[in-house]
Amino acid sequence: MSIFHHPVIQRFRWLLFGSRAHRGLTMNAALYALLIAIGFVYLQPLLFMFVTSIKSPDDLLNPMVQWVPTEFYLGNYIKGLRVLNYSNTLMASAAMSIVPSMLQVIVASVVGYGLARYRFRGKPLIFILLLATFLIPPQNTVIPQMLTYRNLGLLGNPLALILPAVMGQGYKSAIFILIFYQSYISFPKVLEESARLDGASDMRVFLTLAVPSALPAYIVSFIFSIVWYWNETFLTVIFLEGGVTTLPMQLSKFTQAYENLYPPGTVNIFDRLNEAVKMSGTFLNILPLLVMYFILQKWFVESVEMTGITGE
Amino acid sequence: MTGYSPRREISLRTREALHGYGFILIWVVGFLLFTLLPLIETFRYSFNQVTVTTASINLNFVEWANYTRALFTDPNFIELLIGYTIETLVSVPIVLIFAMIIAMFLNLKFKFKGLFRVIFFLPIVITSGPVIKELTAQGAAAAPGISTIPAVIEFLEQLPRALRSPVEYLLTSFILILWFSGVQILIYLASLQKVDRSIYEAAAIDGASSWATFWKIILPSLSTATVVNAIYTIVSLSHFSENKVIRYIYDRTYDVQGGIGYASAMAFIYFGVMIILLTIVYLFLQQWARRGTR
CATH class of the missing domain: 1.10.3720.10 (MetI-like)
Structure with a gap:
């Protein structure tokens, strides 16, 4: 027996390099090193944003200060809050993402249920059209909509965003319809039939049996929809401009808004717009979503398992 | 099961189909109103010179002029x-x-x-758009530390234009791509x-x-x-x-x-x-x- 096969050495080799059954220490170390490295690269823009946003004007000019500011300077945030008109735009953003999301999810679930549970002609066509609504870029449909809204006097009115959502044509509606299709198709037929024998109507079966069974799909769709509506700026700018100002809309005209509040000619050099203020504005913009993400992270990271999407 | 007559079988099927259409009706209407009609309308615009006044939208047919332009x-x-x-x-x-x-x-x-x-x-x-825009403007989205190395910049200048823009894009927006x-x-x-x-x-x-x-x-x-x-x-x-x-x-x-x-x-x-x-x-x-x- 060679020394390499001595039981103690063997044990040691397993510990270090692992066996078929478990990873060894080196493999584990390599795994964590790689994950931490990728994670750092991945989060670097966020870290950069946060670090820059708490830099004082002195730190910004100091080439020695890169990743560790000399003080925790909140001045940028005070300006950022003012420039973004935070309490108003925050409320607007919340309303403009929660309301359309709720309606869009309800409608998507009804449509998804119809597609999953009923046999009728033309279903393949509906799926093709669904895919089409997912593919067609917004700028191919937005101008006539905008002109129609203008004629109806709905530009700048929240209804301009809500109406398409109510009709299943909201932002990324097709994805939500497919999510509900997937979760309702696995809903056991037996339950439905036994309820029908008891005389339950279609609507009753849907509301009392199907909806509760697909609750995770509702929650996942709802929070993804909120996130996507919140971050959407192309449609919101066109439909809501002049009426409602959401946080991302205000952020996209940050420079202009800043110079209105702090005219460049009149303020001293420390109050000029600098990247620290811009980064604090950007951070304030994503902060609500970050908070939501950390509270509801289970629903994000396990969303696919929870909704039973199989990847088809 | 044998209790059903063929006629009844058919009517059951039809009923099921009708109920199914009932569930998807709102989507079909929405598709016509908010996707198909605007799409056709945009397509029509693309062959016209469109002038919008406060009262009306005037179309002036220009054939393929917009496309050739x-x-x-x-x-x-x-x-x-x-x-x-x-x-x-x-x-x-x-x-x-x-x-x-x-x-x-x-x-x-x-x-x-x-x-x-x-x-x-x-x-x-x-x-989201504005967030990404701000981050790119600050150079925070670049592959960390690579795009600022002088040797890399010099290397990029040597590359032919066709090859240079994808490489440059890769370096300056690497993290965004990952995002x-x-x-x-x-x-x-x-x-x-x-x-x-x-x-x-x-x-x-x-x-x-x-x-x-x-x-x-x-x-x-x-x-x-x-x-x-x-x-x-x-x-x-x-x-x-x-x-x-x-x-x-x-x-x-x-x-x-x-x-x-x-x-x-x-x-x-x-x-x-x-x-x-x-x-x-x-x-x-x-x-x-x-x-x-x-």
């Missing part, structure tokens, strides 16, 4: 379109490979997995979790190395997810509001000269290019999947 006269549009094509073709493989690697990591068992999952799905909630992989990681992870664990065990007992297991078992089982992810990636990159082509079309919409008609023509050309890209990538992946299973 976009394709042959306007130097910016074609350049942006080429840039978009290159950027998409560079980004898609990076997103797919990165998402696949991360999904395979997250499919392993290890401590603090929850923490890493939270990190890798974080970009789902923060990729577009959140949903894709989710989809890959779901596919990986569907693979029966016993297949891995059987492969291990047969003496397959993990390298062979990856190419022979994992990759083929991910082929559907790869197609879905590729389509999702192309669509989300193409619809992204900071996409330069979209910005350009949007800005032209409010021009006095051409305006809506010209923007509509460009929107359709852009949509066409996007469909071509989707088709190319789709056919390529199909080919690859077929070879993989053989």
Whole structure:
């Protein structure tokens, strides 16, 4: 027996390099090193944003200060809050993402249920059209909509965003319809039939049996929809401009808004717009979503398992 | 079961169909009103000079003038379109490979997995147009530390233009490309979790190395997810509001000269290019999947 096969050495080799059954220490170390490295690269823009946003004007000019500011300077945030008109735009953003999301999810679930549970002609066509609504870029449909809204006097009115959502044509509606299709198709037929024998109507079966069974799909769709509506700026700018100002809309005209509040000619050099203020504005913009993400992270990271999407 | 007469059977079927239509009716109406009609209308605009006054919208038929202007006269549009094509073709493989690697990591068992999952799905909630714009403007999105090395800058200057722009794009927006992989990681992870664990065990007992297991078992089982992810990636990159082509079309919409008609023509050309890209990538992946299973 060679020394390499001595039981103690063997044990040691397993510990270090692992066996078929478990990873060894080196493999584990390599795994964590790689994950931490990728994670750092991945989060670097966020870290950069946060670090820059708490830099004082002195730190910004100091080439020695890169990743560790000399003080925790909140001045940028005070300006950022003012420039973004935070309490108003925050409320607007919340309303403009929660309301359309709720309606869009309800409608998507009804449509998804119809597609999953009923046999009728033309279903393949509906799926093709669904895919089409997912593919067609917004700028191919937005101008006539905008002109129609203008004629109806709905530009700048929240209804301009809500109406398409109510009709299943909201932002990324097709994805939500497919999510509900997937979760309702696995809903056991037996339950439905036994309820029908008891005389339950279609609507009753849907509301009392199907909806509760697909609750995770509702929650996942709802929070993804909120996130996507919140971050959407192309449609919101066109439909809501002049009426409602959401946080991302205000952020996209940050420079202009800043110079209105702090005219460049009149303020001293420390109050000029600098990247620290811009980064604090950007951070304030994503902060609500970050908070939501950390509270509801289970629903994000396990969303696919929870909704039973199989990847088809 | 034999109690039903054929007539009743048919009426049951019809009833089921009618109820089904009832459930999807609102969507069909919405599709006509908010997708099909505006799409046709935009298509009509693209052949017209559109002038909008406070009272009415006037159309003046100009045949293909808007299209020829976009394709042959306007130097910016074609350049942006080429840039978009290159950027998409560079980004898609990076997103797919990165998402696949991360999904395979997250499919392993290890401590603090929850923490890493939270990190890798974080970009789902923060990729909005204005945020990305600010981050790119500050250079925070570049591959860390690489694009500022003098040697790299010098190397880039040596490259021919055709090769230089994709490489430059890669260096300056590397992390952003990665940030577009959140949903894709989710989809890959779901596919990986569907693979029966016993297949891995059987492969291990047969003496397959993990390298062979990856190419022979994992990759083929991910082929559907790869197609879905590729389509999702192309669509989300193409619809992204900071996409330069979209910005350009949007800005032209409010021009006095051409305006809506010209923007509509460009929107359709852009949509066409996007469909071509989707088709190319789709056919390529199909080919690859077929070879993989053989």
